[in-house]
Each structure stands twice: as C-alpha cells, then as structure tokens.
Amino acid sequence: MSVKILADSASDLPLEFFEENGVTLFPLGVHLEDKEYEDLITIKPSKVYDAIRSGHMPKTSQVSPSLFEEVFTSMAKNNEEGIYIAFSSGLSGTYQTAVMIRDQVKEEYPNLKLEIVDTKCASLGCGLVVMEAAKLANAGASFEAVLEDVKFRSEHMEHLFTVDDLDHLAKGGRLSKASAFMGGLLNIKPLLNMEDGKLVPIEKHRGQKKLLRRIIEVMNERGSELEKQTIGISHADSLEMAQNMKELIQEELKVADVKISDIGAAIGSHTGAGTIAFFFLNELPSK
Structure with missing residues (x-):
C-alpha cells in the first residue's frame, strides 16, 4: 500500500492535481459577504479579488476539525499510513488543530500512523513539497523516505513575495515587522520572505521593474543548482507578470522547469490582488 499524502488548499495547487495524484484535500474556509465557502472547491480567487477591490475584507478559517476527524478515523480503520503536509503554523492554526484531532483519534485507534509536518511554507512553496511527496509516494517510496524528503524540502524552501498593498496584509494579521514599510511612499514596492513560517519584509524598492x-x-544568490529544480511562481490576478518572470528566470538562471499557479482564495484573502511569489530550494536533497 502506498503512502497516503494529505495537503490543504493553502498549497495553492489546482484541484485537478489532487484528483489526478490521489492526494487528499483539506480546504480552508473563506468568509465573504455573510457567506462561507470552501477554498478551491466552491469559490474562485477572482471572486475574492473583486470583493477586495470593492472594499470588502474577506476572512478565512481553518480546515474543519470534523473533516480532519473523518479522514483520520477512516485512515485508522483502513490501516492506511499517511503524511499530512500542512500550511505554515505561523500563518494559520490549521496545523495545531490537525495535531489535536490526530491525537484524539489515536486514543481510540492507536494503530493510526499519520505524520503531520508543519512545513512553515505557504502557497506554492508548500505546493512544491506536496508535488514531490505525491510523486515519490505514487512511485512506491517508503513512508520514511517520503517523510525525509518532505522535511528536507520544507526546511530548505525559499519564499520571495511582493504585494501591491502591505496594509491589506497587516490588517489580516499575516505580516511581521511591517512598521518600517508602512507610510504610503509613492511607488515603493516591498520584497518579503518567510522567516520561521511568517511573512517578513526584507527590502523595499522604488518601482516594480527594479x-x-x-x-x-x-x-x-540564495538558490542551489536552480537549473536542476522546479521553480514555483504563484500570482494573484497577475498572470502576465508571472509569465514574463517565467521567461526571465528561464533565460537568466537557465531553469527549464517553472510552474505557475494561482494564489487561491484563502491566501489571496490576505494578500489581495497584484501579489506575485517565487519559490525555490536553497539546497537540494542528496540522491
């Protein structure tokens, strides 16, 4: 029996990826104009961005605890072993809730073999970890081999983001050390990365081109053997920019494999439109 891979919608992989690769999907909740949606299933990112442009502030919620309980209990009853590759605990309480529900299920079903990994990654940074895990699991790799790869890639995944509106991120509580970047300076664009699972501004530049x-x-500077990697680009209603950057990355960094995805409704509720993010490893796993 192959290792079961589980992931949440904050990995920003398309729905067909989960269906085609047998990966279990845990959707985060998106709350907009008094309605609740399941990220990736019942709401499209464009609906969130249009709402934000109209002055609405979407909210998000963790994966349903009852869904965790249902899936984990089913795994225990079927003697399945699995790895849940979770969205950063620094940005959501989903990881902690999953661990709590797993431990509750294990009280009744001690045989449950389920590792829950706090990737401290977001968006396609987490998605790239999930993609490789699914590839390994479907090729028949052992539980231990898949888990080792997941932990390594999570630890060495770099995130580079830029957003149109830092205020929107700050209001949503998903930004650390933001004060020095506030103030509405004309055409100042922030560069952010992930530090210990949280978004942190690291530089600011005048103008998008720079x-x-x-x-x-x-x-x-940070990447290791980029030409041997799959580089991820996720975007919030900025497909043309993402495609242009893909061409530039392929040309200047000699990278053959670049994957572009949409930033989903859950993460997009906090970033707003115009966000673009880049993901790559600072060290490659040994073969």
Missing part, C-alpha cells in the same frame, strides 16, 4: 530584477538576483 524589484523584479532584484528578485532574480536574490534567487541567484
């Missing part, structure tokens, strides 16, 4: 050029430089 910022995007700087992102290429930072990728080259």
